[in-house]
Amino acid sequence: MKRLNLIIALLSLSFNSFAAEGLSLDDLGFNASDVKVDKALTEKLEKRNWMLKAHQYTALGALALMSGAILTAGEHKQAKDSHVALGIAGATAYYTAASFAFLAPELDEKTPARGMTVWHRRLAWIHFPALLIGPTLGYLANQKYKKGQEPTGMLKNHAAITTIGFIAFAASALTMTIEF
Amino acid sequence: MKKIIIISLLSISNCFAFNLNGNYSLQSSSITYKMKYLLKKINATSTEAKGKGICNKKDCEFLVAAPVKSFTSKDSNRDTNMLTYTKASDFPMVVVKLKTLSEFKENGNYDLDISFAGQSHTYKNIAMKSEGNDTKFKVKGTIPLLLSDFNVERPELLLVKVDDLTPIEVEVTFSRH
Numbered sequence: 132m133k134r135l136n137l138i139i140a141l142l143s144l145s146f147n148s149f150a151a152e153g154l155s156l157d158d159l160g161f162n163a164s165d166v167k168v169d170k171a172l173t174e175k176l177e178k179r180n181w182m183l184k185a186h187q188y189t190a191l192g193a194l195a196l197m198s199g200a201i202l203t204a205g206e207h208k209q210a211k212d213s214h215v216a217l218g219i220a221g222a223t224a225y226y227t228a229a230s231f232a233f234l235a236p237e238l239d240e241k242t243p244a245r246g247m248t249v250w251h252r253r254l255a256w257i258h259f260p261a262l263l264i265g266p267t268l269g270y271l272a273n274q275k276y277k278k279g280q281e282p283t284g285m286l287k288n289h290a291a292i293t294t295i296g297f298i299a300f301a302a303s304a305l306t307m308t309i310e311f
Numbered sequence: 312m313k314k315i316i317i318i319s320l321l322s323i324s325n326c327f328a329f330n331l332n333g334n335y336s337l338q339s340s341s342i343t344y345k346m347k348y349l350l351k352k353i354n355a356t357s358t359e360a361k362g363k364g365i366c367n368k369k370d371c372e373f374l375v376a377a378p379v380k381s382f383t384s385k386d387s388n389r390d391t392n393m394l395t396y397t398k399a400s401d402f403p404m405v406v407v408k409l410k411t412l413s414e415f416k417e418n419g420n421y422d423l424d425i426s427f428a429g430q431s432h433t434y435k436n437i438a439m440k441s442e443g444n445d446t447k448f449k450v451k452g453t454i455p456l457l458l459s460d461f462n463v464e465r466p467e468l469l470l471v472k473v474d475d476l477t478p479i480e481v482e483v484t485f486s487r488h
Contacts, residue, residue, distance in 0.1 A: 153372050155374070174400055176395040176400055243387070248386055
């Protein structure tokens with residue numbers, strides 16, 4: 132019993148001397164939410180990070196493929212196979228990139244977007260519809276050329292609409308890479 | 312003669328020191344990390360640090376901590392990414408400890424213990440500038456933090472990783488209570 136008392140006394144003495152040794156994080160009075168370890172958030176952050184990295188790489192690939200599609204576009208005639216192939220590959224990469232961005236998990240503690248992220252998202256309102264409508268019109272215009280007809284109305288403007296979309300898309304990529 | 316006077320005045324000003332004694336608390340702070348990407352630089356600042364100091368006649372101990380999530384830059388997306396790289400959900404705080412003699416010099420070099428992202432590292436001989444007196448003083452300095460010291464994976468943009476060196480600018484004001 133004496134031994135036990137001695138051990139308890141020594142333990143409490145060593146504990147007290149350790150506590151008195153210095154300051155600890157508890158002394159600073161942070162909120163519990165500030166110091167809380169959140170495993171669910173770790174998973175969410177890792178998934179978000181992976182998806183946004185994939186978004187970055189597929190978007191860069193889409194830009195390269197779309198540049199090729201623009202360079203291989205002919206004027207007022209049936210599209211070359213290379214233009215069609217690069218256009219389809221570019222569109223696939225573009226929509227894959229877009230889906231990574233849309234599906235990346237948001238944090239619960241959502242803070243409003245700031246800085247160039249705001250412009251990155253705003254530009255999507257231009258390039259997303261333009262890169263949906265432009266290539267569709269291009270496909271329809273090409274069908275007309277194949278039949279030996281001249282495209283009319285909106286079909287004539289497919290190149291202009293797609294180019295606007297491409298410029299907005301490139302600008303959107305620049306907002307994330309260069310400091311303005 | 313003039314030179315001698317100037318040199319001696321300069322050396323006197325460098326030797327300026329004050330003795331701290333009592334308990335101190337952090338009144339205001341600004342902690343900024345500077346990250347260099349290939350084509351842009353990111354500065355993220357936290358003003359939400361809390362800190363305390365205990366000084367006796369011989370020595371002092373200071374502790375300053377800030378939540379990792381409190382560091383904000385101009386770009387919200389970049390800040391969220393940093394939470395991943397710094398493992399902020401597992402290790403939510405950046406903690407800086409300083410043990411020093413109670414005599415605080417205007418231009419002193421200090422050893423700082425930093426705990427961050429689940430790792431600790433001591434940065435030795437960090438030059439700090441102090442001004443004020445024993446009741447209220449400001450300390451300024453830059454810590455040459457390396458991400459590799461804390462096993463933090465370096466973020467990348469366009470397949471190029473950021474610089475390992477991520478200087479931390481610290482400006483803290485303590486007052487005695």
